[in-house]
Amino acid sequence: MTRVLVIDDDPHLLRALRITLRAAGHDVDTAPDGRTALQRAAAVPPDVIVLDLGLPDLDGTEVLAALRPSYAGPVLVLSARADSQDKVRALDAGADDYVTKPFDMSEFLARLRAALRRGPGEPTDPVVTTDHFTVDLANRRVTVGGAPVRLTPTEWALLEPLIRHPGRLIGQRQLLQTVWGPAYEKETHYLRVYLAQLRRKLEPDPAHPRYLRTESGMGYRFTP
Template sequence: MKLLIADDDPQLVRALRITLAAHGYDVVAAPDGAAAIQLAAQEHPDIVLLDLGMPQLDGVQVIHALRGWTTVPIIVVSGRTGSADKVDALDAGADDYVTKPFQIDELLARLRALSRRAGAGAGEATVAFGDVVVDLAAKSVARAGAHVHLTPTEWRMLEHLVRHPGALVTRQELLRELWGTEQATDTGYLRLYMSQLRKKLEADPSAPVHLLTEQGRGYRLVL
């Protein structure tokens, strides 16, 4: 599996290259945002590890650029610990967020999880509820035959529910899926994104029949 590391810290890149190569990863590296975009186009990596604070283009700009043409999984590896930075990166299209300093075992676990998720998406059939059709492989949503635009976070929330139809998805599980931690206590974001999904996908957002709330517990998708 090929990894692209985009980071302007040569010591960290060298250490990651040695460690990840020892675990069977083929590593290519870019020292700035512009080089990261160019290498991604040339090398077609399976996963991108991306720092936010880089020369040329910052990490969020790189994410936006990559999401214009690829769905490659992106893990942000950053020393920025603020929730605003994390939300900006995830909303731009990052799949996970790891805060520096980190344990290599944690990073390896995140890589394995993203690898499984990417593999699970390959060849998946579409899932329909009401007049909505969700194409997991193409990462697209249509309602009554018309394309529905979702933000990256809205998509990840819907995708997780679609992959567990009928099952209760707890708030902690969704927090971990969307923001990389189950320690977060602010579930206001979950309510906000669920409200937005209902406005886009439910016939009557005030009386949903598919995207349901289990009060005090989490959410459930009823097909």
């Protein structure tokens, strides 16, 4: 039985989706907010996730960014946001499809079936190579010019989500939550300190970073 995790703060919609999905033969779990969703997805990974963007605690794109380092299954966004930029941001953050509310239930089920047919992407722990350093995600090993470089656990926790999503902007708040936890959402100076350490170890010119780029006031991006 396919397990579906539905993340939405509308209790009436959650109930309707639970009934419909169960009638279609799925096992359904629900979460009313982002933090609960992340906990449930980590405890028992679902086969597919249905995600609202307008959650009471975290924005849906933040939830998506938190899921993607470890969750490879399909994510179907179900949102009242109809603006094309919202759709682009969600798809860039890792969504597989986007359905705008209000929606036709039969179309939603068809899109869900299509997402399940595509299934999860190949689980990969790639070796990422740049002109100056190599990161082996499977073996948690970094080399610069062929020589091993030791990273602290915190440095590695910060580097890994950036390396896994080359070119993608990872928000400050999301990185803080991923590395240090929800209580540290506003401690942006942590990011500055640890990114500076990573740059000193990996960048050819740490003062003018080529690979670990800062998007001012927004977050960070790995550009291979």
